[in-house]
Amino acid sequence: MNSTRARLRVQVEGVVQGVGFRPFVYALACELGLSGSVGNTAAGVTIEVEGDTVALAEFGARVCADAPPLARVERTTNEVIACAGGTGFSIAGSQGGSGRTLVSPDIATCADCLAELADPDDRRYRHPFISCTNCGPRFTIVRALPYDRPATTMADLPLCERCESEYADPADRRFHAQTVACPQCGPTLTLYRPGAADVHGGVAMAETRRALSAGAVVAVKGLGGYHLACDATNGAAVSSLRKRKDRGDKPFAVMVADLACAQSIVLVSEEARAQLNDPRRPVVLLPKRHPVVVAEAVAPAHPDLGVMLAYTPVHQLLFGLAGDPPGPRVLVMTSGNVSGEPIVIDDAEARTRLAPLADAWLGHDRPIHVPCDDSIVRPAGEAPLPVRRSRGYAPMPIAMPIPVRPALAVGGDLKNTFCMGEGRYAWMSAHIGDMDDLATLAAFETATTHLAALTQVRPEVVVADRHPAFRSSAWARSCGLPLRTVQHHHAHIAAALAENGFDGSSRVIGFAFDGTGYGDDGAVWGGEVLLADYDGYQRVAHLGYVALPGGDAGVRNPWRMALSHLRAAGVVWDERLPCVAAGSAVERRVLARQLDTGFGCTPTSSMGRLFDAMSSLTGVCHRCDYEAEAAMRFEEVARGALDRCGRPYSFGDRSFSENFDAAPVIASAAADVLAGVAEDVVAARFHHAVADLVLAQAQAVRNRTGLSRVALSGGVFLNAVLTTLCVDRLAAVGFQVLRHRLVPPSDAGLALGQLAVAARITPTDNDPRRTACA
Numbered sequence: 001m002n003s004t005r006a007r008l009r010v011q012v013e014g015v016v017q018g019v020g021f022r023p024f025v026y027a028l029a030c031e032l033g034l035s036g037s038v039g040n041t042a043a044g045v046t047i048e049v050e051g052d053t054v055a056l057a058e059f060g061a062r063v064c065a066d067a068p069p070l071a072r073v074e075r076t077t078n079e080v081i082a083c084a085g086g087t088g089f090s091i092a093g094s095q096g097g098s099g100r101t102l103v104s105p106d107i108a109t110c111a112d113c114l115a116e117l118a119d120p121d122d123r124r125y126r127h128p129f130i131s132c133t134n135c136g137p138r139f140t141i142v143r144a145l146p147y148d149r150p151a152t153t154m155a156d157l158p159l160c161e162r163c164e165s166e167y168a169d170p171a172d173r174r175f176h177a178q179t180v181a182c183p184q185c186g187p188t189l190t191l192y193r194p195g196a197a198d199v200h201g202g203v204a205m206a207e208t209r210r211a212l213s214a215g216a217v218v219a220v221k222g223l224g225g226y227h228l229a230c231d232a233t234n235g236a237a238v239s240s241l242r243k244r245k246d247r248g249d250k251p252f253a254v255m256v257a258d259l260a261c262a263q264s265i266v267l268v269s270e271e272a273r274a275q276l277n278d279p280r281r282p283v284v285l286l287p288k289r290h291p292v293v294v295a296e297a298v299a300p301a302h303p304d305l306g307v308m309l310a311y312t313p314v315h316q317l318l319f320g321l322a323g324d325p326p327g328p329r330v331l332v333m334t335s336g337n338v339s340g341e342p343i344v345i346d347d348a349e350a351r352t353r354l355a356p357l358a359d360a361w362l363g364h365d366r367p368i369h370v371p372c373d374d375s376i377v378r379p380a381g382e383a384p385l386p387v388r389r390s391r392g393y394a395p396m397p398i399a400m401p402i403p404v405r406p407a408l409a410v411g412g413d414l415k416n417t418f419c420m421g422e423g424r425y426a427w428m429s430a431h432i433g434d435m436d437d438l439a440t441l442a443a444f445e446t447a448t449t450h451l452a453a454l455t456q457v458r459p460e461v462v463v464a465d466r467h468p469a470f471r472s473s474a475w476a477r478s479c480g481l482p483l484r485t486v487q488h489h490h491a492h493i494a495a496a497l498a499e500n501g502f503d504g505s506s507r508v509i510g511f512a513f514d515g516t517g518y519g520d521d522g523a524v525w526g527g528e529v530l531l532a533d534y535d536g537y538q539r540v541a542h543l544g545y546v547a548l549p550g551g552d553a554g555v556r557n558p559w560r561m562a563l564s565h566l567r568a569a570g571v572v573w574d575e576r577l578p579c580v581a582a583g584s585a586v587e588r589r590v591l592a593r594q595l596d597t598g599f600g601c602t603p604t605s606s607m608g609r610l611f612d613a614m615s616s617l618t619g620v621c622h623r624c625d626y627e628a629e630a631a632m633r634f635e636e637v638a639r640g641a642l643d644r645c646g647r648p649y650s651f652g653d654r655s656f657s658e659n660f661d662a663a664p665v666i667a668s669a670a671a672d673v674l675a676g677v678a679e680d681v682v683a684a685r686f687h688h689a690v691a692d693l694v695l696a697q698a699q700a701v702r703n704r705t706g707l708s709r710v711a712l713s714g715g716v717f718l719n720a721v722l723t724t725l726c727v728d729r730l731a732a733v734g735f736q737v738l739r740h741r742l743v744p745p746s747d748a749g750l751a752l753g754q755l756a757v758a759a760r761i762t763p764t765d766n767d768p769r770r771t772a773c774a
Contacts, residue, residue, distance in 0.1 A: 007036070007050035007083045010063065014074035015102040015396070016045045017147035020133030021071050022091050023175040025063065029089040030170070032059055039092030040146035044102075050083055070104055070134060070279075072396075091176060103139055103147065103454050105392050106223045106372065108281040108311035110135035112173060117313050118321050123162070126202060126321065128314045129187050129366065133177040135279075139395055139430075140224045140372050141179070144453060149178045153367040160185040187366040189314070192351065193359070205317050208362045209327040212318070217241050219336050219350055219358040223312060224372025224391050224430070225343035226336025226350050228357055229255075231328040235295035238332055242297055244357045246339050248625025251299035253283045253306035253374065255333040257319035262307050265293045265330060271379050280392025281311035285378040294330055303636050306376065308333070311392075314362075335373055342433050342443040345371045370450050371443060372430040380720035381727055383741045387718060388748060389417070390431040395451060397425040398742055398752065401501045402534065404759035408448065408459040408481070410472040411751035412488070414627060415744070416440075418448060418472075419751035420457045426498070426755055427455050428743060435471040444475070463758040465491070465750070467518035486754045488517030489528045490537045492713035492745070495753030497534065499742040504534040504760075506709070508738065509701045511694055511726075514714035514746070515555070515608030515628070524548055526606030526714070527660075529697050531705065534760050541697055544568075544659040547601040548609060549594045558612035558630040559583050559622040560591055565613040567595050569663035571670050578619030578673070607690070607716050610662055614686050617669055618679045628715065635719045638683035642721065645681045648688030651696075660697070665689055691725035698730060711738040713753075715746035 012021070017040050025038040025047055034051035049059060064073045109117075113130045116122040124130045131137070141153040149155060159167060163182050166174040174180045181187060183201070191204035199207055208218055215237040217230045228245070230237040232254045242252070256262050262276055266286035275284045283306040288299075299305055310316050320327045335343045336354055344350045345368040351361055372394060376387035386393075404421040411418050416432040429447050433440045452458070464476035466485040476483055486494075493510035502508070510530040519525035520539075527543025546568040548554045554561050562579035566572075573580045573588065583591065594600055608631060615621045615634035624630055649665040665686065672682050698710050710730055717723050723739060730737050743749035 004053045005051065005083060006053050006056060007048065007081050008056060008060075009079045009081050010047040010049065010060070011044065011077045011079075012047065012063070012073060013044040013076075013102075015070070015072035015104050016067075017103070017145070019070035019104050019138075020068040020175075020177070021045055023133060023170060024066070024068050024071075026089055026091055026170050026175070028059060028062060028066070034059060035086040035089055037090045037092040040148065048081070048084075049089075050086070068133065070107060072102065074102070102397060103142055103145070103395055105139050105280065105394060105396055106137045107135050107279050107392065108309070109313055109316070110279075113313070114316065117316060124182055126205075126317065127181070127183050128189050128205065128312075128317055128364070129179075129181045130313045131177065131179045131181070132173045133175070134173070136179045137223050140368050140370055141366070142454065143369055147178065152178055153369050154179060154181070157181065157186045157366065187364045189362060189364050192361040192363065204362060205314075206324075208360070209318060209320060209324070211360055212331065213327050215240075216359040217244070217357065219344075219354045219361045219363075220314065220318070220333075221347070221350070221361075221363045221368075222314070223368070224370075225345045225368060226354065227333045228336050228354070229318070229331045229333050232294040232298050232330040232332045233328065235297055238295045238297040241332060241334075241357070245334070249300045249629070250626040251302050251304075251306060252332045252334045253308060253376075254294060254298060255308050255310055255315060255331045256329065257310050257316065259309065261329055262309065263289075265289055266305050266307050269379060271384070275377055275379070275384050276307065276309055278392075280375060281308055282375040282377045282392060283308045285376065285387070298332060301633065303639075308374065314364075333374075340434060340437050341439045342437075343371045343373050370430070370447060378720050381724040383739075385718065385720055385723060386740060386742065386744045386749075387746075388415070388431050389428060389743055393428075394430040395427050395454060397427050398499060399501070400424050400426050400498060400756070400759075401503045402498075402756065402759055404755055406457050406460045407463055407755055407758050408452075408457075408461075409463040409751040409754035409758065410476045411754070412465055412747035413467075413470045413472055415746055415748040416444065416472060417748050417751055418444065418451075419755045420448075420451055420455055420459065421755045421759075422455075422457045425455075426752055427451055427457070428749075428752060431748070441471065441475065444472075461758060463751075463754040465518065465754070484758050486757045487520065487537070488750070489514070489525055489530060489714065490532060491750050491753035491757060492517075493530055493532045493537070493711050493753065494534055494756045495743060495749045496711040496713040496738045496740060496745070497532075498752055498756040499740065499749075500711075500738040502709075502738065507531045507533045507705075507707060508709045508711045509698050509705075509707055510537070510711045510713065511697075512714045513607035513712075513716035515606055515612075515716075519605075524602050524604035524606055526604065526608050526716075527610065528605065529701065531701070531707070532711075534756050540701060541658050541660060543605040543607055543610065544661045544663075545603040545605055546662070547595055547598070548604040548606070549591055549601050551600070551602065555609070555612070556624050557622065558616040558624065561609050562613040562616040563588070563591055564595060565610065565662060565666045566617075566670065569666040569670075571667055574670075574674065576674055577617060577670060579613075579616040579622065582616060582622035607714075611716065611719075613666070614669060614683070617666070618673060618682045620679060620683070628718075631716070631719065634683055635687070635721050637680050638687045639721055641678070641680040641684035642687065642725075645684035645688065648685045648692060650689060651693045660693060687719075687721055687725060690722060691729055694726045695729040695733070698735060699733065702735075708734060709736045709738065713740065713745045713749075717745040
């Protein structure tokens with residue numbers, strides 16, 4: 001049988017740089033006896049491959065099917081070109097030009113590298129920066145594309161002769177791995193302690209372990225910034241860190257060396273095991289195991305603990321290898337920043353900004369180009385619920401179900417992330433933080449410039465929330481691009497639609513439940529039922545308005561919101577109710593005057609504020625040290641009584657109404673509290689009541705419209721108990737439920753919805769009617 005010779009030019013787009021794709025192509029071509037070359041370009045990878053057409057066909061099939069584990073091939077295009085002859089295959093130098101490639105997120109150290117790290121006979125034994133094509137830093141060290149060593153923060157660390165040899169060897173796991181390094185060529189650890197000489201390398205690591213064991217707080221440089229670390233079993237050390245960081249009672253995340261240690265401190269389900277072991281290594285929120293191993297100060301008054309497995313060789317060495325003296329088994333590992341500021345990435349800045357917080361600094365000479373905080377997830381039914389999408393996830397794009405114009409969506413002010421999009425891709429940024437600090441705003445601007453450079457998106461429009469006082473919106477107004485604004489809760493529903501691949505061919509029944517969102521009537525919305533698509537929305541129902549007394553003061557003090565709800569429900573402020581007793585007589589008189597006159601009060605339909613009110617009414621939380629504390633603790637209390645709470649509360653008439661009134665629930669809960677019903681039972685009855693409300697409203701709207709698709713979004717749906725109850729009820733009666741799996745339902749996912757809505761608006765369209773943008 002005669003064979004035919006041909007030559008193809010194959011363009012591969014996707015996450016194909018920095019993940020071992022070129023070495024994979026090289027090995028595949030050599031295996032099949034093909035000649036040619038492979039090289040990085042600004043658009044991805046270009047392959048020229050020549051040989052027998054049968055072998056070429058196999059190559060074409062396997063280049064996608066057998067790609068390296070971290071690669072993500074989005075598209076390939078083939079072009080037949082003239083044969084050039086030759087017998088060898090080579091990796092060509094990278095080329096610039098136009099186009100777009102996708103950058104891999106930072107990935108946890110792989111099993112092969114961990115084995116070498118612990119092997120005394122391996123030349124990288126105990127090397128804190130061991131990595132290969134399958135693991136290690138990517139996003140946080142990339143300065144520009146194509147992804148080659150000179151375009152990363154490794155550029156100033158030249159390879160030694162042996163690393164150079166591995167880099168050039170097609171049979172080696174580090175073939176063209178841009179982060180390849182060893183003890184001879186760096187990077188190098190340095191431990192800095194005020195008043196003491198700096199120490200380096202293995203000595204620095206050994207001294208750090210000793211310091212942590214002795215109760216010190218150490219600033220440790222990670223992949224995307226500094227952490228503040230201390231022994232999580234040392235109550236004095238944890239309390240000291242909490243006081244220094246002005247943390248209040250907000251829980252700390254902890255890190256452990258392996259799954260076995262995680263299972264010794266928290267309850268790990270099969271779903272949680274997969275989340276902990278995920279190469280992205282998020283923080284996973286899980287129930288504490290009893291007796292509790294960590295100090296109470298790690299997560300005061302919380303039954304859950306945020307746990308992550310060590311994801312860098314530096315972290316592994318902090319826990320020690322075989323033969324090391326015993327050290328801490330569990331480390332607090334919290335963001336290296338002053339509360340409210342962005343995470344620190346610069347070494348010199350760390351020694352000044354973190355000076356009041358840390359006793360020592362463990363750094364190194366590989367710069368971090370862009371900050372990237374830890375990601376957080378929690379189990380919720382059949383899929384993890386993202387709480388913060390950052391390290392390990394950013395900047396992986398989200399496939400858009402509709403084409404989007406080149407745009408920058410700036411998100412909200414709390415838990416800010418922004419989003420860039422073009423065509424069928426949307427890139428969510430890493431976690432930025434709360435936009436109430438100049439340093440956070442500077443980090444926001446730096447991050448937008450960096451992501452634009454990596455994605456090659458040139459925004460034609462900027463999209464922002466309609467809230468007149470949002471700092472993110474003020475930045476959008478001043479950035480020089482045409483501005484479009486999107487109503488807050490419409491953006492929430494659109495985010496759920498976009499991440500679930502919904503093409504917008506019909507409207508959905510959207511439940512947008514959160515704490516605060518600027519409403520079309522100037523009120524604070526947050527308990528909304530919308531008929532929505534990308535083009536617009538109709539507010540068909542909402543939680544009845546009550547007064548939010550004192551704005552932020554009402555948010556920080558749930559007892560004030562509880563008393564407002566009691567007043568609206570016609571329930572007397574009985575001092576036997578915990579929320580009433582939480583305020584002094586003077587405070588209650590001032591609040592009563594506010595509610596009587598309306599001074600300093602804003603009407604709100606917020607479901608988040610209702611959760612706060614119930615938390616205080618039940619006696620769980622009266623004053624918040626951090627955002628959403630009252631609702632989080634209320635959920636935790638409810639969890640243990642869901643199956644034994646008896647009949648849930650009711651929002652009243654189950655028939656459709658444009659306003660569903662919280663008064664019956666408040667009155668029933670107050671009566672239960674006065675009758676001595678346990679707080680977990682009250683909390684569980686309320687959670688069931690809200691889930692019943694969602695079901696009743698959805699069925700009523702379906703009866704009127706025929707729609708059977710429901711979207712759940714907004715910060716209230718970070719509540720895993722409520723989300724699971726709602727999904728189960730809705731699915732049982734035939735609804736298709738769109739819930740969040742890729743981006744958080746909170747304002748941390750808002751920008752994706754803003755981007756999707758803006759995709760439907762032409763540059764000249766400024767119509768604020770039913771259309772989405774204004």
